[in-house]
Amino acid sequence: MTLGGGAAGTPVASRWNPTKEQINLLENLYRQGLRTPTADQIQEITVRLKTYGHIEGKNVFYWFQNHKARQRQKEKQDHLSLFRQYNRHHRHLHPPFIHPSPPPNVVYEPCYIPQTNLGFYVQQPTKPEKFVAVAGGSNMMSREQDESKNYIDQETLDLFPMHPTGILKEPVDTTGNGCCLASSACTSSFSGGTVDRMYFDFFF
Amino acid sequence: MTLGGGAAGTPVASRWNPTKEQINLLENLYRQGLRTPTADQIQEITVRLKTYGHIEGKNVFYWFQNHKARQRQKEKQDHLSLFRQYNRHHRHLHPPFIHPSPPPNVVYEPCYIPQTNLGFYVQQPTKPEKFVAVAGGSNMMSREQDESKNYIDQETLDLFPMHPTGILKEPVDTTGNGCCLASSACTSSFSGGTVDRMYFDFFF
């Protein structure tokens, strides 16, 4: 509707304007723990979202980048306010200030979800145990994951074949690496061949 | 040659290892002023470089990113050493220190090159004069551009149809915006239809 592009028909908006449904689905995926979707995941998500309106893979890619970053910002803000509040209330206590910043190596459960054969809702382990050889499929592990108000609302469960064995909600992996179903290798290869690579791989 | 991938034939190197010729060409393009090649440019460059060995678009993309960044670093380092040297030599002068950092709004000529129909060697203007409407093809303007030791060595001229009207070496545009051949609109559309978009566009 905005900014007439060429001559007649197509309006050609200068940027993607997501619909409610699209946002809904994306946020659901995010809540499910998806942070840095692989190329294949982006592809699939894009296809799904096309039923609600025009969208491209890059939009999905960008959305996750931005959302992740801005959630992180927001979280930092929240922690900061908590910190300020705390300090206000405990001004009398001994050392002047308590540092708000990111210290906790404690929270941020790295572990999520089992893998469907479609490889959805899965983050690959941060450091694939060395020796994993084949190409750089090293998705960073996601932090956060809390903040899920736990409302598993519509969409998600309809649209995707979910968790064959159920979603792990409890932290299980205490190794510091990500978790896998099969505890051992954690290679990034699964479900057939090509090893899901970075988003870049299907750019070119 | 490194890291045997599958069973037999293809070695599948874990990362691109550029040949001399490839580097040569890339550096030439860089010296020509190319900083952030568009999708089409990357495509074309990639094709060219394939004659010297295996390469993908993303390699080209990354190369320019890294090279740009590291040239900048180097430049900063150079400036810093100059600064240090200066301060060493002028320690006796009045105010204690001269700040080395990025201040000069003075240098960094923004203007380069006319457009061939192939759209090579061109950076799009930073801010397309508002009202430019069509899609986000806003390549950042490149700074630097000096440091070209001016040796237009082999390769380049052979491989590509260069500058029909010649390369501007003198700064011309003093408006603060980038320069265009046609001074007015500076829209990002040229040479046929699709409006060369960002690299991402041919990722998806």
Next chain:
DNA sequence: GCAAATTAATGATTTATTCAAG
């Protein structure tokens, strides 16, 4: 009510930082 003017959100790009192969 309703546009023009501001402000807030957020999509898109670029830059900086980090990781690891060779």
Next chain:
DNA sequence: CTTGAATAAATCATTAATTTGC
């Protein structure tokens, strides 16, 4: 130690919310 690859942070730019004066 260099540098390809990947991610995160910072920034730019456009669209939507909203405020404001009429």
